[in-house]
Amino acid sequence: MRATSSTNITTSAASRTHWSTTVPDLGRRSCGALTASDVGATVQLDGWVNRRRDHGGLIFIDLRDRDGITQAVFDPSQAEAFAVAETLRNEDVVRVRGLVRRRPAGTENPKLSTGEVEVAAEGVDVLNRSLVPPFPINVEADVDESLRLKYRYLDLRRPRLQHNLTVRHKILKAIRDFFDARDFLEIETPCLIKSTPEGARDFLVPSRLHQGTFYALPQSPQILKQLLMIGGLGRYMQIARCFRDEDTRADRQPEFTQLDVEMSFVDEDAVTALMEECIVYTWRTAIGVEIPQPVPRLAHAEALRRYGSDKPDLRFELELVDVAEAFAGTPIKFLQEHAASDASRIVAVRYPGGAALSRRDFDELTETAKSFGAGGLIWLSYAADGWKASIQKLLDDATVDKLQTATSSQTGDALLLVAGPRDLASDVAGKLRLHVGERLGLRDPEKFAFCWVVGFPLFERDPETGALTPTHHPFTSPAPGQEALLDTDPLSMRAQHYDLVLNGSELGSGSIRIHDPEFQRRIFEIFGLSDAEIEARFGFFMEALRYGAPPHGGMAWGIDRLAMLACGETSIRDVIAFPKNQTFRDVMMDAPSSVPVDLLRDLGLALKTKPPG
């Protein structure tokens, strides 16, 4: 579903009338260009038959191209053209010549930009015929996505995808213009690189010339852009393709596009300030939306406390409220324990108007909370005739009043209470907050609420193994002056890391990088790498750090998601020209697919698993 289908894409006057390189052909027009001021001109239109309305003695052909739709009228007085028009069908490709004339009074079509006029056809060439398309091109019908993907070239003819790809182009153009104006160089980095143990699984490319060895496709240009800084390029950007061989998931593609940026001699404030300017400029230029500045900055801990998420949706308030105090003397044992423990939280999510919900609604909310990982949910409602709660008999008026004051609840509101270990309670409450926001229609897709989240911990504990792992990637520098904590209290270290968040989605993240080789080596060690592994996998990088690596930092944005949100779409597949489906297959080309045995032999490979089919 598109929420911002009304977003206007304006096309410049020049491209409207002459978007072909065909010269000289002064009569050539796009199908969205003609207006009353063209009346009297003889023109030529090339396009697809969007629809034919055959009245027997008069035939209307709606001619469509990317720019719009123009009505051509065929009259028996032009016998030859009329005879051709009788044979036209949807998606045939035609060239129509004729005179632009004003439509008869009362027959104008206000739905078309060209609706005041029509072309009285004098001649028509059929440039190509079309089979009957497997799904309608000329109406916004609901079509199974796998069918759309199989015939992607037909889906691309529809206005929705043409609009989305236009917006995406404008975003990329705005970004490039922005960085070009600030002395950044767009530098291409290779796609055939070395496999390095990073976060995700690498795609591998077997080498024919060096059998038994493999290139890896980059998960991101991370190391390469750091090497560009060591190479003294100073300011780099790239619209880069990245590849990760991970398990499938909604809104994930095995290849995706990143804006990649890196700068030397900068600190966190410099990078975030620049990137903030960039997003403001991009939104303004690409979709005409002004982002209020400054973009709010939230500390990581603060984001978790107030919103229960490190990527909070700031389109609405409904902040979480800690209410442990109200339960200090409660007879309810588990609440009393959580209230007393520093490792726990008791969090209230206010549900405006929630007192009107039925018992059954609250039961459903409880199930929802459980699906988020909660042990259970306590609800409390402030109805006009008194309060009600899931633990009615265990609550007293004083506690209920305290809760109402603490959460600024009004009569008619409800509270959803979650108690548990700090991280879990925050997470569940944060998800409930989003759920309530969703139910109340507060997550308006036409609203854009950006924020920065900063001050992430440098390390976290792997919940399964208990081992220390970098919160983001192993190249992130700790906050200035904290290096010594590595030996004493690593979990207290803050990272010079920053996330840009939009409407509850992480759009991108960046950091100031480590440029000290010894410190980098120690981080790799914590990452679980032995000296031998560091040498084998990152030896080239470690060596580079020793040749005068400048301080540097940067950021990367997910362009697919950015474009998706800008277009008001809910799937990144709708802003990618040729996406893979949910199982990462290209159903149009049929990829991945088996290959001839000779190719494998040339590569020195043999299959252990027979390909299907």
Added chain:
RNA sequence: GGCGCUGUAGCUCAGUUGGUUUAGAGCGCCGCCCUGUCACGGCGGAGGUCGAGGGUUCGAGCCCCUUCAGCGUCGCCA
């Protein structure tokens, strides 16, 4: 990888408790008619391995098992 939902005409879908003959509808498609439509209109027509395989039953689109595909969701993805 786990769980859930879906699979019937080209498309979007209906199909009752397992039992009316030839499995329906709208759109699309084909033919004929129609000079102001723009979701044109009128009349007529074609079009189905009910995802695949197996089972239960006198009888299966419907129930059971297996399998394939798609979608959604969670794990996973620095």
